[in-house]
């Protein structure tokens with residue numbers, strides 16, 4: 415692990431927190447050659463399985479960042495639920511609506527990797543790209559002026575940067591220091607215990623569900639793909655005292671299932687939480703941006719929190735890169751809050767609805783339909799296009815055009831122009847061009863794909879394209 419002495423540093427971007435959000439942003443900035451440093455208060459990466467489910471859209475992000483193969487090797491698909499009563503299997507429970515990969519969405523199924531493993535993979539990629547994490551560097555406050563922002567560490571040291579991103583989780587010290595409010599509600603007043611354990615005598619082919627009975631609430635024991643561990647989740651009545659010790663975990667498992675306490679052979683990590691849904695009033699205060707759980711906290715139901723967090727980082731990375739390299743005006747950074755805050759609000763409503771049983775884990779939870787049609791960065795120059803056709807602002811689907819796989823062409827920090835069934839603009843191309851005939855949901859037209867995989871500009875002719883590219887320092 416690359417550990418950097420933060421006492422002497424003056425950098426482009428300071429990222430506070432080496433969780434999934436901070437590490438994703440670190441990777442994206444490192445591959446863009448942007449000077450950045452991740453400051454982490456703890457002495458090591460988070461050790462628990464917590465956010466274990468990836469939605470298809472997040473796997474597409476990880477494909478672009480070069481870690482999708484590592485995540486595939488480290489995890490597996492979600493197992494089918496198995497409901498138990500009195501030590502007997504009484505039936506299967508299908509948690510997700512069926513989905514499968516297709517040409518335009520190759521990762522279309524929920525994929526499980528325990529959060530600690532994901533963070534290891536992200537940190538390894540960051541180190542490979544030359545990025546650094548400074549552990550035991552807790553940020554206690556921030557101040558800012560016209561030129562930059564200073565992070566004040568608990569140690570008394572100060573670190574200076576042009577921009578700072580608060581990726582320091584739901585209790586964000588940076589958000590509090592800025593005085594940015596968080597508005598929300600308790601989704602469920604009942605506390606839930608979560609633990610990573612080793613268990614004897616339970617198969618790894620099923621997510622074992624022990625429904626509430628005799629006054630005891632739900633217990634679920636899920637095999638964690640790619641490990642020998644299981645994730646235990648046990649819900650308690652409102653106001654109950656949750657005992658987060660190894661014995662507390664063994665007791666609740668033995669009380670609510672046929673598994674004996676001694677068959678829980680190891681308890682590797684334990685925590686508890688009360689599901690909340692809350693959204694930061696702003697995602698930006700001057701030179702400081704809030705991302706991930708620092709900006710929105712969800713119920714874990716429906717697996718939206720980590721996924722939305724990773725996509726915040728992915729939205730912000732290319733914008734910080736373009737501004738710091740002088741390719742785009744600083745105003746581009748305003749589009750981060752404009753684009754991401756409404757999406758976070760939608761995802762909060764969705765996870766609360768899944769938690770309350772009002773919505774199934776289906777289409778919307780996969781996050782493939784998220785887009786930025788109303789963004790000030792989106793320009794659609796065509797009139798009517800078909801109902802299901804790709805428009806400016808939409809996610810750019812995969813596919814193969816004239817032998818070129820689109821996700822291969824998109825992979826990397828650049829923009830890409832698709833010229834499908836129409837002529838590409840003449841002259842020196844400012845961005846790589848993929849040419850071919852009409853294709854899938856794109857149909858025909860020119861589609862300029864942003865570095866984060868959304869169509870920024872679409873047209874039938876190149877008119878206006880040069881001006882649009884110029885906004886990002888890309889004119890040919």
Ligand SMILES: Cc1cc2nc3c(=O)[nH]c(=O)nc-3n(C[C@H](O)[C@H](O)[C@H](O)COP(=O)(O)OP(=O)(O)OC[C@H]3O[C@@H](n4cnc5c(N)ncnc54)[C@H](O)[C@@H]3O)c2cc1C
Nearest residue numbers: 431433434435455465467553583706707714717719720721
């Ligand atoms: C039981 C459970 C199950 C979940 N399941 C899912 C799921 O299936 N899918 C999903 O999408 N999401 C899930 N989530 C949510 C997911 O875990 C979070 O959304 C995710 O961890 C957010 O990442 P983050 O990087 O923003 O914050 P965190 O993971 O909280 O990381 C913040 C980091 O900042 C560090 N830090 C904090 N304060 C400071 C400071 N002052 N200075 C320096 N460093 C600091 C912390 O040590 C930590 O490393 C689940 C959550 C829980 C509790």
